[in-house]
Amino acid sequence: MATKSGRTISATREKSLKSFFLRWEFLLILLFVAVNIINATISENYLNAANLFTAISTFLVKGFIALPMAYILMMGDIDLSVGSQVALAATLLGISYNFGLPMWAAVLIALACGILCGFLNGLILTRFIELAPMIVTLGTMTLYRGIAEMILESQSTGGFHNSRWFYNLYYGRIGAVPYIFLIFIVLAVIFGLVLHKTVFGRQLYAIGSNRLVAGYAGIPGSSKATLTRA
Numbered sequence: 001m002a003t004k005s006g007r008t009i010s011a012t013r014e015k016s017l018k019s020f021f022l023r024w025e026f027l028l029i030l031l032f033v034a035v036n037i038i039n040a041t042i043s044e045n046y047l048n049a050a051n052l053f054t055a056i057s058t059f060l061v062k063g064f065i066a067l068p069m070a071y072i073l074m075m076g077d078i079d080l081s082v083g084s085q086v087a088l089a090a091t092l093l094g095i096s097y098n099f100g101l102p103m104w105a106a107v108l109i110a111l112a113c114g115i116l117c118g119f120l121n122g123l124i125l126t127r128f129i130e131l132a133p134m135i136v137t138l139g140t141m142t143l144y145r146g147i148a149e150m151i152l153e154s155q156s157t158g159g160f161h162n163s164r165w166f167y168n169l170y171y172g173r174i175g176a177v178p179y180i181f182l183i184f185i186v187l188a189v190i191f192g193l194v195l196h197k198t199v200f201g202r203q204l205y206a207i208g209s210n211r212l213v214a215g216y217a218g219i220p221g222s223s224k225a226t227l228t229r230a
Contacts, residue, residue, distance in 0.1 A: 025192070049176060057170065060184050067191045071228040074195070076208045077125075079229060080137040084144035085117040091148040094157030103163035117144055122226030204228070 039046045046052075065082055072079050089110040096106035117140070124136050161167045172179040195201035206214040 053176075053178060056178060056181055060178075060180050063184055064187070067187060068228070070191065071195070071204055074204045074208045075228060076211065077133045077228075078137065079118075079121060080134060081117070081121060081141035081144055084141045084148070085114050088117065088144045088148040089113040091151050091157065094160070095151060097163070098157060098159055103160075103166045107166075118229035119226060122229040125229075126223075126226055 036046075065086060069079065069082060092113050093106050093110035096109045097103055101109075121137055121140055124140075125131065125133055128136075168179060169183070170178075170180055174182070195204065203214070203219045206217065206219055
């Protein structure tokens with residue numbers, strides 16, 4: 001009996017280890033490490049501090065966008081307009097700041113713009129459920145980008161370096177570690193905990209696995225779609 005119990009515990013441990021190593025997060029980390037090893041082998045300057053700082057800063061701009069996008073993809077949806085949302089929000093940020101508003105107010109306006117754009121996407125998709133997310137977000141992608149270009153009139157906006165705290169968010173460091181990297185790590189941990197340790201995260205998994213069954217189980221897919229996009 002004891003031998004049988006021991007085998008059961010051993011099999012359970014092996015199954016747990018196997019499931020851990022096959023989780024997509026672990027596989028992504030493994031892929032990340034492999035890519036960096038290959039790059040370091042090919043280029044001797046790859047691990048140079050200046051090159052790493054540039055690479056991290058460039059990646060993190062996309063990384064901040066990828067965090068909420070993971071929730072949308074987890075539900076089995078897609079949002080092609082996210083780049084245009086960022087463009088429009090950045091446009092309003094620059095215009096507001098150069099108009100004379102304090103940087104914190106300009107940042108709030110940009111965040112509100114992103115929330116409203118995402119809410120509009122979710123509202124359209126929940127009101128017209130027969131429309132495919134790819135088609136809807138392709139249309140709003142053109143809309144948001146067009147509004148941004150109309151506001152800027154093919155010009156650029158800048159002057160952000162005049163706001164010291166905003167400038168330091170991107171260029172500031174603690175030793176050799178950029179502030180923006182630390183902020184990303186904190187947000188990534190929060191997003192991961194929400195996804196794996198909360199009811200909301202488990203509901204996203206359920207909707208992504210089978211939206212119809214999730215609906216029968218009482219999980220409101222429409223409200224979750226709007227919330228994740230906003």
